[in-house]
Amino acid sequence: MSEHEIPELVRVDVRDRIAVITLTNERRRNSLTVAMVDQFIAAVDAAEANDGIGAIVITGAGEAFCAGADLRHLVGAASADGRAEESLRSIYAAFQRLHACALPTIAAVNGPAVGAGMNLALVCDVLLAAEEALFATRFLELGLHPGGGHTWLLSRLVGPQAANALVLLGEDVDGERARELGLVFECVPGDQLMPRALELAAKACVAPxxxxxxxxxxxxxxxxxxxxxxxxxxxxxxxxxxxxxxxxxxxxxxxxxxxxx
The missing domain is CATH 1.10.12 (Lyase 2-enoyl-coa Hydratase; Chain  A, domain 2)
Known part of the structure; x- marks a missing residue:
């Protein structure tokens, strides 16, 4: 890879009629950067444009689903110039594109989904969690207000009281607790997460x-x-x-x- 070449941060595997989109920046726990967002949007665009694809599964490589926005990127949001808002919106673009996707989408949350990474899961139509998954907002812990529609996405799934606990009190929940709260549809052992996600995605592909x-x-x-x-x-x-x-x-x-x- 040349000095200026951008590495592969998102991998797409097509299995039957299912596009599995995997975040692959394991070294940084799949944290979101502008380059990753660009590749992610391109992957969703390609899946939606392919008439042979009937559903999309989103997951993370390694031990994390997505650790949120890269902290180095968040520093840009603290600048006093006009680029601060653009810096935040460039990350929001990943959630917005996935939320707007016409195809059925499934989040296979294999590990920590933190802050912006939690948003990426919340915009999916169905969330599955491994037992070792962790959902953590962490915005207030950083002294940062939630963004990307986080409070709206969370409240509509778990209601205001649980949303208050997760956001205001900084309560983290594992896969099983997330299932109890209605944050995820199912919680399964880690080795069953992708098979179950593919099983559900295949059912989505049965319909025209x-x-x-x-x-x-x-x-x-x-x-x-x-x-x-x-x-x-x-x-x-x-x-x-x-x-x-x-x-x-x-x-x-x-x-x-x-x-x-």
């Missing part, structure tokens, strides 16, 4: 991609409705669209065909 994308959108949109009626109206156009697709027609025909015995 366009239907899965619209179902994900409807789940997101449901939070804005305070009554049942608008929710019905929001879904009916998508359901009608899906019923008119060839994939539905062929699947329903196969189910209605007389069984041969």
């Amino acid at each position: 991609r366009g239907v899965a994308e619209r179902a994900k959108a409807s789940i997101r949109e449901a939070a804005a409705f305070t009554d049942y009626g608008p929710a019905i109206e929001n879904e009916i156009t998508k359901q009608l669209w899906s019923a008119q697709q060839d994939e539905f027609q062929s699947r329903i025909a196969a189910r209605m065909a007389p069984s041969k015995r």
Whole structure:
């Protein structure tokens, strides 16, 4: 590698129809830098643009999921010039891109997910945790206000009281406690984390991609409705669209065909 060449900080492996995106800066516990964010966004873009991909799994190499924003980068946010906000937003771009992804996303949290690294997990549609996972906000410990939508992401999953404990009291939780709080969907032994993540991702790939994308959108949109009626109206156009697709027609025909015995 030349002096000016940027190392590989994100690895993408395609398994069947699943894109596994792995943060690979093990030496710095997969902490986020602008270079890593750029590579991460490119990986998500490529997966979403590939019609053969039906789901994305995010994980970290080594013992950590993501230790947050690189502390050297955070120093830039303390500068008094106009680049301070840009410095923070350059890290936020990773969470925003993943949150906006149309495909089903699964976080396989294999170790510590700290601060900004916790955000990267929280924006996924489903979180799985290894028993040795650790969720820690750590913002206030640094004397730093939470960022990247951290308080919103956390509160919507665990409610205000648990969010207060994690953010204001600095309470850290392991994988099993995270499951109890509703922060993660499942907690499994570390050696079962990736097999389970791939098993769930494969289930997401069973549906036609366009239907899965619209179902994900409807789940997101449901939070804005305070009554049942608008929710019905929001879904009916998508359901009608899906019923008119060839994939539905062929699947329903196969189910209605007389069984041969």
